[in-house]
Amino acid sequence: MSAITPEIQSLLDPVVASLKRHQVNGDKEMALSIAQLLMKVISAARWTNTYELIDLMRQIGTVIHRAYPRKVIPGNIVRRVLAIIRDEIETTDENNVPMMSSMFSLLSTSNKQDLQDQKNLPQSKKQTSDMRSIIIQGIRDLVDEISNVNEGLETMSVDLIHDNEVLLTPTPTSDTVLHFLLKARTKRKFTVLVTENFPNDLKQAQVFARKLAEHKIETILIPDSHTYAVMSRVGKVIIGTNAVFANGGCLSSSGVASVVECAKEHRTPVFAVAGLYKLSPLYPFTRNDLIEVGNSGRVLSHDDSELVENVEVVTNPLEDYIPPEHIDIFITNIGGFAPSFIYRIVLDNYKIEDNKLDT
Incomplete structure (x- = not known):
């Protein structure tokens, strides 16, 4: 060795x-x-x-x-x-x-x-x-x-987004989603609803909405609590991903799990955009170990001493696990695939013997 x-x-x-x-x-x-x-x-x-x-x-x-x-x-x-x-x-x-x-x-x-x-x-x-x-x-x-991952993804955006459609994205931190929407705007006119993603991504959501508005995209920043109320008007939900697993599930920003569950109730299609490099040969057996936790003070301020004293545990997960049944299609830089087909893409790019690196 x-x-x-x-x-x-x-x-x-x-x-x-x-x-x-x-x-x-x-x-x-x-x-x-x-x-x-x-x-x-x-x-x-x-x-x-x-x-x-x-x-x-x-x-x-x-x-x-x-x-x-x-x-x-x-x-x-x-x-x-x-x-x-x-x-x-x-x-x-x-x-x-x-x-x-x-x-x-x-x-x-x-x-x-x-x-x-x-x-x-x-x-x-x-x-x-x-x-x-x-x-x-x-x-x-x-x-x-x-x-060049964004260029590969952008080519599909015009075909997937229609004129006068209402889109919703709960991942304002995703640079890939931003480029995807900006490219679609060159040939399509549509409205984008952006969730605030409180408490972790509020500032990023405002910046994201501003960038869309600067490119003449009608943009509305909505509180997370309004998602269910507006979902009946939404044509598609577009989410960014942090990782995509071999079973077709993925990790995304905190709060996305509730949004895609709401979309499933309303039968609204969910598109997940991801570069090929985010596809992993691993399976999410221990999901809690994969989810990063952030500053709990953002959820419950330490200044609220009376509340803090009466709460045993305050957690601030930065990510959510999205099961494959809540995603309709993954849009990658090599094409669009159903979650059930992700394992085939994984087999084309990885070797099974390297799934565990420490053996």
Whole structure:
């Protein structure tokens, strides 16, 4: 097993520190910082066999996950890079093994031993150099995908939003939803209802509404309590996501769960927008462990001493888990998919053996 060298540790430490201190602003910035870190690591790493590089990547992934365990995006990027490496190994092996030999190997009982022999087989300097270049190019493509994620999503907005429609979004912190609506405005005229998301996102909701209004979109900022009253007039609910799981469920801003439940009662379609990098191969078995908790003083001010003394626990969850049955379609930068189809997209972008990084 390849260990993390001091040189690689020096690259890793600043990123780990920023994750621990929650100093990375936004999901896209977080994804890009991890991808760029892994590119630097692969440039600096030394290995005699590609499987040693896989071991190193898994170790780095474990360290990054422990720095911010409630965020799945850093782990997603590590697993995407691992998938790039494994795909290249498979391609190389297929090119090197004759077809007849590979057919017989499918029936051979010594496959595991052959794989172990491959892992112990050293590579030439040219093989290592070629592999390094291909993997770095794969990560560059991943960086381009993340950087241009809004452009991929925007192309679908005009087809999904109709003229004179009333839309509601309970995620005013989502930059992706903002770009999605602004793009639709180029060809459609519609009204957007924005919930305040009290107590955590009130200021962001005001900024979000102002940006929409500046682009000639009729925008109304409503209290969270008005959601049920206006839902009968709403044509679509559009939500941003923090993470999308293999079962088709997702994490979104606190308060979204009640909004989509209300939408289900009124049979109002719910569209969730998410970049491909937010899709995770994990399943939300321990949902409470995934939800981040914020400052409880925003829910109940510490100045209200009489109230505080009479309340045992005050919590301020920053996220909600949205079950797949409350979402009609996920809009991603590679197309729109039903929640039940998300697992197929996950299988196309991740390898099952990397679902658990610390084993």
